[in-house]
Amino acid sequence: DAKTTQPNSMESNEEEPVHLPCNHSTISGTDYIHWYRQLPSQGPEYVIHGLTSNVNNRMASLAIAEDRKSSTLILHRATLRDAAVYYCILRDLIKAAGNKLTFGGGTRVLVKP
Amino acid sequence: DTGVSQDPRHKITKRGQNVTFRCDPISEHNRLYWYRQTLGQGPEFLTYFQNEAQLEKSRLLSDRFSAERPKGSFSTLEIQRTEQGDSAMYLCASSLGLIGTSGNNEQFFGPGTRLTVL
Numbered sequence: 727d728a729k730t731t732q733p734n735s736m737e738s739n740e741e742e743p744v745h746l747p748c749n750h751s752t753i754s755g756t757d758y759i760h761w762y763r764q765l766p767s768q769g770p771e772y773v774i775h776g777l778t779s780n781v782n783n784r785m786a787s788l789a790i791a792e793d794r795k796s797s798t799l800i801l802h803r804a805t806l807r808d809a810a811v812y813y814c815i816l817r818d819l820i821k822a823a824g825n826k827l828t829f830g831g832g833t834r835v836l837v838k839p
Numbered sequence: 840d841t842g843v844s845q846d847p848r849h850k851i852t853k854r855g856q857n858v859t860f861r862c863d864p865i866s867e868h869n870r871l872y873w874y875r876q877t878l879g880q881g882p883e884f885l886t887y888f889q890n891e892a893q894l895e896k897s898r899l900l901s902d903r904f905s906a907e908r909p910k911g912s913f914s915t916l917e918i919q920r921t922e923q924g925d926s927a928m929y930l931c932a933s934s935l936g937l938i939g940t941s942g943n944n945e946q947f948f949g950p951g952t953r954l955t956v957l
Contacts, residue, residue, distance in 0.1 A: 762946075769843075769930050769948030770882065813881055825895065825936070826872065827946060829881030 730814045735834040738804045746799040746833050748814030753794050757816040761788065761799050762827070765810045770829075773799065773812070777819075801835075809837045841865060843949035845931050851955045852921055859917045860952045864933030871914050872946060873906055874930040875899065882930055888914060889936070921956045928953050 731749040738744040750759065761773040774781055774788045776797075781788040787800040801808055811832040844863045852858050864871050869890050874882035885904070887895045890911035900906075903921075908914040918925055928951040934944040 767950075769932070769951050770946075771948065772945040811881075825870070825887055826884040827874075827882070827932075828884065832881055 730816060730830050732812075732814055732830060732833045734831065735836065737836045737838060738801075740806060740837055740839050741803050744801040744804045744808070744835060744837075746801075746812050746814075746835070747796065748798070749796050750814070750816055751795045753816060754818065756819045756821070758819055759788065759790060759794075759797050760815045760817050760827070761786070761812060762815060762829075763810040763812045764832070765807075770813065770827075775817075804835075804837045806837050806839060809835055811835070843931055843933050843947050845929075845949040845952050847952055848950060849953050849955075851957065853957050854921060854923060856921055857917065857919045858921060858954065859915055860929055860931075860954075862914045862916070862931030862933075862949060864913070864931070865935075865947055866912075868933035868935050868947070869911070870934045870936045870944065871908055872932040872934075873914070873916050874932065876928040876930060876951070877926075885916075918954075921954075923956045926954055926956045 758775050758777050760775040762770040763773050764770040774786050776788045789798045811834050813829050813832040815827050846861045871888045873885040876882040885897050885900050886906050888908040891908050903919045906916045930951045932946040932948045934946045936944040
């Protein structure tokens with residue numbers, strides 16, 4: 727399975743943007759890039775996903791490098807509620823193995839008021 | 840609330856006892872997943888159902904673990920002869936997926952059952 731590499735932690739000030747990098751140099755052509763986050767004492771929740779083009783939704787934006795070997799999750803204005811562990815996950819569109827989520831260690835985001 | 844629910848939220852047991860957890864997925868979801876999460880780590884996949892069929896099991900799921908989804912609705916995860924190493928958060932998730940594809944179906948997670956084995 728293709729793996730992802732993320733920094734262990736990042737700090738941000740409230741109301742400022744947060745850029746969370748993810749490296750996935752062994753990504754295959756059928757791998758989608760997914761992001762989930764886990765707030766304290768909760769189960770993970772879906773944030774966003776993409777294949778090749780940049781994606782935006784109400785929670786965040788996903789910027790995908792042209793060679794797809796890295797991506798960046800962007801939280802445009804961090805709030806205290808965005809303090810969580812953010813996981814970058816590859817999911818194969820074709821293989822049955824794509825049914826499960828393979829979590830790494832994630833990036834713990836601390837938002838300072 | 841129409842999200843994924845899990846029961847109990849917390850379970851403390853003594854080593855060697857059997858425990859059973861229940862997961863109620865979102866009603867129209869045909870896929871159900873179990874994950875385990877230890878402190879400071881990301882969740883690890885245990886097993887997955889499509890309707891009532893158990894389609895994949897992780898090697899983490901030893902023979903002391905058994906999961907069922909008898910009518911394709913709720914699921915149970917039983918751990919027999921618990922060990923201290925079984926202490927973890929057990930997470931359930933559900934999704935709606937087309938049969939025969941993996942898709943990009945978003946998984947919705949429940950709040951988890953925290954198991955402590957003394």
